[in-house]
Amino acid sequence: MRVLIVEDEKRLAENIAAALRENGIATDLAHDGETGKHLAGFGHYDLVLLDLMLPGADGASVLKWIRARRDHTPVLILTAKDESQSIINLLNLGADDYLSKPFDLGELLARVKALIRRGKGVATPTVKLRDLEVDTMTKTVSRQGTLLDVSPTEYRILEYLLHKPHAVVSKRELLEHLYDFNWERHSNVIEAHISNLRKKLEANTGASYIQTYRGRGYRLSPEEMAMEP
Known part of the structure; x- marks a missing residue:
């Protein structure tokens, strides 16, 4: 399994990557929206972890770009926002799930695994x-x-x-x-x-x-x- 992490907070991105690697999941990192788009376009991923507040191109723009390419890779949004309308807008843009910062790494791992299973058509573990x-x-x-x-x-x-x-x-x-x-x-x-x-x-x-x-x-x-x- 392989996950793309698009997150500009480098320490947070590295912590997430370390947790995923400990669970046997390979990871690639991007710290801005344009790099995230580049990697998403040329790599095959089982999941994209996407921060909203990114330099270059924000998370919503990256999400729109991914879905415009008819790419159905599951996308889990990481956001500091928790307003219901913002969440609804993200889901309408094609996000599969979201987590509000700060979050527990254990919960993140559970969401990641569930989305990857769902994306591969596996309903149960x-x-x-x-x-x-x-x-x-x-x-x-x-x-x-x-x-x-x-x-x-x-x-x-x-x-x-x-x-x-x-x-x-x-x-x-x-x-x-x-x-x-x-x-x-x-x-x-x-x-x-x-x-x-x-x-x-x-x-x-x-x-x-x-x-x-x-x-x-x-x-x-x-x-x-x-x-x-």
């Missing part, structure tokens, strides 16, 4: 993959009630693939969602993580959960290809 159960709140994977020992990075790979069940996800896309802008230095580790994840998911089952498409990427195995004859 638990996702099932045949006999596997993935809990996106506790970040655990289990089979018939028994927890599997997957690493945080392995979990994030599986969760991302689950959100794109019919798509072939490229190595580059996985890297961009797992890491920040310095993702290139991690470019040789995806294959190792996928290999380890496969071993853990498929141990003693004869099942195949993740397919490799050489030169293209990875996707979850279709139901009919799950079990070996």
Whole structure:
């Protein structure tokens, strides 16, 4: 998962970014509206955290710009304003939710996760993959009630693939969602993580959960290809 934070208060932006990274969410930062628009236009994000009072272009202008591009990425507004009419105007412009400053980081994280799940069409925090159960709140994977020992990075790979069940996800896309802008230095580790994840998911089952498409990427195995004859 990857979140764009557009916030001119640098300390606040860094605190939010640190909290998100601790929860396995990659982040990019912009401290003015124009940079926010640039990143939103060229990056693929699961959520935009958008402050209203920004230099360059204010938050409302950035929000209008995002929606004018038919970009349906969830947008959570951070605002010092709490007037009902301002909130109504923001929602009418296409905001998905808002938080008034000052806010609790725990509440922010809960809102972020809920909006990302909703944006990916996942209404509940638990996702099932045949006999596997993935809990996106506790970040655990289990089979018939028994927890599997997957690493945080392995979990994030599986969760991302689950959100794109019919798509072939490229190595580059996985890297961009797992890491920040310095993702290139991690470019040789995806294959190792996928290999380890496969071993853990498929141990003693004869099942195949993740397919490799050489030169293209990875996707979850279709139901009919799950079990070996």
